[in-house]
Amino acid sequence: MSQLKNRAKSLLDFGKPQTRLFVLIMAVMISMLAIISVSYADVPGGRPAPTNVAVPNPGTQEQELANITFPAPYNTFEFVVTCAACHGGTIDQQAGHFGNWAGSAHANAFRDPIFRANQQIVNQTVLNLTGEDGAGNVCVRCHSPNAWYSGRTDPNLAGQADTSNAINSIVLSTDDEGILCEFCHRTIGAVEMKRADLDPNDPAWNMMAGISDWPHAGNPYPQGPNAGMPYGDATFQINDGMTYGGKYPGSAEIYFSDIPLDGTTYTGQTYGIYPPGWQLPGGVDASGQPVFSPDGSVPLHFEAPIGPPQNPDGSYDYQGQAFSPEHTTFEGDFIKTSEFCGTCHDLTIPVLNHGMPEQRTYTEWRFSSFGDGVGGDDQRCQDCHMPTMKHEYSDESPVSLNADPVLSGWFPYAKDRNPQGGTAFHKFQGSNRDLPMMMSILYPEVDLEVIGAVTGNDVRIFPGMLSSRDPMWTRAQRNAEVEMLEAVNLDVLGAPVEVSPGVYEVQVQVTNESGHRIPTGYPDGRRLFVSLTVTDANGAPVYVSGYYDEANAQLYDDAGSLQLDDRALGNLIDATVDNKVMIYEKRTGALDATTGNYVMSVDLINTTVLFDNRIPPAGFTYADYSAAGTKFITYNDPITKAPIEEPGRYPEGQNWDVITYRFAAPSGAALTASATAYWQTHTREFMEHLRSQSAALGLDVRPQGPPNILDPNYPLTPNYLSDQIPDFENMTSLDGTEGLQDNWGGVAYATWLLTGKGSPYAVGSDSSATTAAPAAPGWVTAVSLDPFSVQLDWEAVAGADGYEVWIRYGASDATASWDRLAVVYDGTTLVNDAMNIGKTYGFKVVAFNGAGPSADSPLAIITTPVDLPLNPIDTKVVGVTPNSVELSWFDQAELEIGFIIQRQDVPVMGDFYEVARIPSQTPGGATGGNAWTDTSVLPGMTYNYRVAAYNDVGQSTWDIPVTASTGGLPTWVGTLGATAISGNRVDLSWSPASGLVTGYRIERNTTGPNGPWTTTFVVANPNATGYSDTTAVPSTTYWYRAFAFNTAGSSDPSNSVSATTPAVAPIAPSNLAAEVQAGPQVVLTWTDNANNEQGFYVERANGTGPDVVWARIATVNGANITTYTDTTVADQSTYSYRVQAFAGGGSAVSPYSNVVTAVVATEIPGAPSQLWATRVQRNSVTLSWMDNSTNETRFEVYRSTDGTNFSLIGTTGVDRSTYTDRTVDRNTRYWYYVTACNAAGCSQSSETIDVRTRR
DSSP: OHHHHHHHHHHOOTTSTTHHHHHHHHHHHHHHHHHHTOOOOOBTTTBOOOTTOOBSSOSOOTTOSOOTTTTSSOOOSOOHHHHHHHHTTTSOTTTSHHHHHTTSTTTTTTTOHHHHHHHHHHHHHHHHHHSOOOTTHHHHHHHOHHHHHTTTTOGGGTOOTTSTTOOOOTTTOSGGGOSOHHHHHTEEEEEEEOOTTOOTTSGGGGTTTTSSOOOOOEEEOOOSTTOSOTTOOEEEEEOSSSEEEESSOOSBEEEEOSSOOTTSOOOOOEEEEOOTTOEETTTEEOTTOBOOOTTSOOOSSOSSOOOOOBOTTSOBOOSSSOOOSSSEEEEOTTTTSHHHHHHHHEEEOOSTTOOOEEEEHHHHHHTSTTTSOOTTOOOOHHHHHSOEEOOOSOSSOOOOOSSOHHHHTSTTTSOOOGGGTOEEOOOOOOSOOHHHHHHHHHOTTTTHHHHOSOOTTOTTSTTSOOSOOHHHHHHHHHHHHHHHHHHEEEEEOSSOEEEETTEEEEEEEEEEOSSSOBSOSSOTTOEEEEEEEEEOTTSOEEEEEOEEETTTTEEESOTTTOOBTOBOSSSEEETTTOOOBOEEOEEEEEEOTTTSOEEEEOOTTOOEEEEEOOBOOTTOOHHHHHHTTOOOEEOSOTTTOOOEEOGGGSOTTOOEEEEEEEEEOOTTOOOEEEEEEEEESSOHHHHHHHHHHHHHTTOOOOOEEOOOTTSTTTTTSOEEGGGGSTTGGGOBOTTSSSBOOSSHHHHHHHHHHHTTTTOOEEEEEEETTOOSOOOOOSOEEEEEEETTEEEEEEOOOTTOSEEEEEEESSSOTTTSOEEEEEEEOSSSEEEEOSOOTTOEEEEEEEEEETTEEOOOOOOEEEEOOOOSOOOOEEEEEEEEETTEEEEEEEEOOSSOOEEEEEEEEETTOSOOEEEEEEEOSSOTTOOEEEEEEEOOOOTTOEEEEEEEEEOSSOBOOOOOOEEEEOSOOOBOOSOOEEEEEETTEEEEEOOOOBSOOSEEEEEEESSOTTOOOOEEEEEOOTTOOEEEEOOOOSSOEEEEEEEEEETTEEOOOOOOEEEEOOOOOOOOOEEEEEEEETTTEEEEEEEOOOSSOOEEEEEEEESOSTTOOOEEEEEEESTTOOEEEEOOOOTTEEEEEEEEEEEGGGTEEOOOOOOEEEEEOSSOOOOOEEEEEEEEOSSOEEEEEEOOOSSOSEEEEEEESSSSOEEEEEEEOTTOOEEEEOOOOTTOEEEEEEEEEETTEEOOOOOOEEEEOOO
């Protein structure tokens, strides 16, 4: 409120003509803000927050955002196709937001089979160790925000932490869409957990996992010179509504409140304010003030644009703003920062309380010359991973657009962003080149469910989405290869030198050119290694370090010794003693309590970093790295592997490593050294772990993709990913000993085998014989293979290790940027797909070797053709007889000669086949309706039809297929049956109908056998004899009837049948507490966590412990009750209590609450004795004592620093005779005593002891 008050004070000048209007506005503002309790919060970018304001709930939590698909299953984020329509559409896929995002690691973060396997292994392992389900939920938080925020993977919200109930359909949910558009663009900040003063064993480390919830408050996201997450694990704050942030000012600004909503811990509410310079009627400057609804209320956020943005002088600023006809926009201060990326990419292992840093990519950047804020060389994460570049919309309109002008209507919505440097290319690609290749196997037509027809590479399909993402995945793979090549530089620093008779040395320098450590991110299975080969004058090898066996996917010292993964611990490899391989990696492990040795493995729940020699970025500061958990770690003993910190592994700020190889060779030999740096993302060790652990833990979730819309039983037939893998049922482990199971571990392993077994990728090579960069290719040619594909060929260059292919997204350097398209090692040919028609592109090629790049080749300029027709749309069956089927469709093409009609027999026994090729009925560039009648059909048959346009160049893509039946109406046979299986499922069964059937329609109501019928389900399977209604709710009676149908119509209805779903067990109450009051009586209170309970059962036992006998003492009828008073207790007695919720008249009960103890006492308990200090440390003292009473409710611990004046420092519960004092100072003397207490009072004190803490 302080900002509002200061603003009001500056404006309340009664000499101004607008004062009266402003006073009225401010009065309403202040009164409304008082009602909704809004305060400003920190958002990086510059707006202060009130002092001493904490966020009691760290960030937006599960099911706190609106369910946008209510009453359907919970979804919080808009479907990607909604965004793709404007931010894809007719914009060049090479440059558009959707075209780059769709193939990226962000889009496929949840589809990634390696992530899914690892996530399930972690969840099941923690469940086996602790009995708590939900550890895997924390992984989903970053990989599928929609699944997490919807609560679908949280067992506490009836979810499944093994992701088995994630929704695969992309028209029902965005679970599978990973890090999607709305998640980033609705984010307005992040909340960081308090960390520095936490006990390392505190369950706060389990934050976000849904198990052992955290007891600590968070602070607003930090600002200032030390901004960031040195301990990781921040939580996003999400705007609840279709108000999106980007890099330009918009028509609103969004703040989030630090004040929880009344009666809750939710702090996710947001509201809109006027942007800088906004003028209200009368000339009142409303900058920074809340915006009012027409009724005078203050909305939590905008749901509709509030008008054109204005400059301070009142004129409109269309060019500088982001202005949308579909949604309100605001300048996303947070989304433009590296801190935004760091919210996920600084991560501490959040389970089992060990707090090991999983990744510190943000910290690595933050404390380097890329992010230290010193000088002008800072670069954000976005500058590399989503660079801003220019691109031309078309030859006629050489402008860079964020929004599709066809849909948004050009200016001011689709405006040229060239004056601001272009648009952001949403590449989001790092070093994972394996993932796009795996996706192309597992998800061959991932967007078919949205598009409805196979598109090929025809980018003209609305809304710019292809049914297949193969071009996007190819683009993502190429982006990864470009990123890796640019991130690493390798130099052989001269020829081998003979340092003593028969002993040589050669040095290789590996330089990290990126803004973080190399490699970075998730550590397991990821490494960079150097392969060195020294040859004599005849080319024969005399020394090798780093031999990779592609067939067995193993790295050895050399081909002879076969020492597996024998890493060098320092940067001297002395092969005259023991040959090693330079592997840059982070390896973790856990202590074996039996042997005292550390065991290195690729298990995500490992507790300790055992080795970390990854190369830091330029300008790093090690003190900051060490404090934030990204240390240089090694070990001396290869047996114990006890980790030690190695601060001097890289000198301060140095971003390179110089490896010295020492080896034996004939004296006086002329030797040549050649070295290559290889990047590997998924090692065999890691993949074997995923495969074997998935099998050993019994993980049985069968991986699925989106249902196939062309399947006759869509969406009921599951689309299992193993069915996309050729011969999956016969695939085995690499050693041939074990078959692959159909779970995420098996599917991940199969795609790893099929995509090259994680083959290392060369990212830098050099030779001591290379003295000059190669010449430029002398020529480059570009030829259109079709209107959407171009093949490039260029001259091979002697001495080149590879080639970088560049693309210009338009005809002119002034309006289109040059961008690296691909790295090519094998051959001199490249095909680029999914290009816009009738658009001019430029291409050039640069050769490179260890000495550097060549000059640019000559340019190849090509304009893609425009001759392929558009596909027909709206194909319909307009008439059916036993001997004919009449079709119609709309021709939207201008260049077609005619149309191809194909037919498919149903039930499907084969593919579509051509039945007609007819001339267009709308020739000469006209559009409109066309029709054709198929007279070759047979009576009593069912057929699928599809239509495409064609001309001399080729054919369009197919329209969505339609179905026709030439038989009469089907006849219902038999009786419909219904059985309630659970509170959410009713199974229906029937006998097959007679006649020609294409499917069944089921109708449902909750009124009675005669309707009205309010809900309909369609079973598109003519052979179906049953259906499971999974949309039922507990304790409800449903009536059903069914029809058989074909294209001629429906049968008579079946009989009506009813089923009543049973009650579902409520969620258990928690936080049960007992208070003894005069009477005597015991007052019980608890937290009601259920939403379907009818009441509670209260049980009591005499005494405490596991063997007590429980008896029900009360039934508390009614929902939402949280207290009960037991008046039947006796003096001098101890009782145990527990509570459970019930529903369905008692047929369904929850698990029990926690157990509490109540001691009804009129006598003071006996004094404790034998107090002693069992453990004395520098910062803690642990006390124990003898419990001599049976009626205490607590023990009170007192402490003194002079032996005379004591104060209470803590309490323990019933029968708890130990206490640890963590508030002591080192080398200090303390005195302690303990008393036992209950409602009647406290005992005499125990004996007093004194201790001195360690130095």
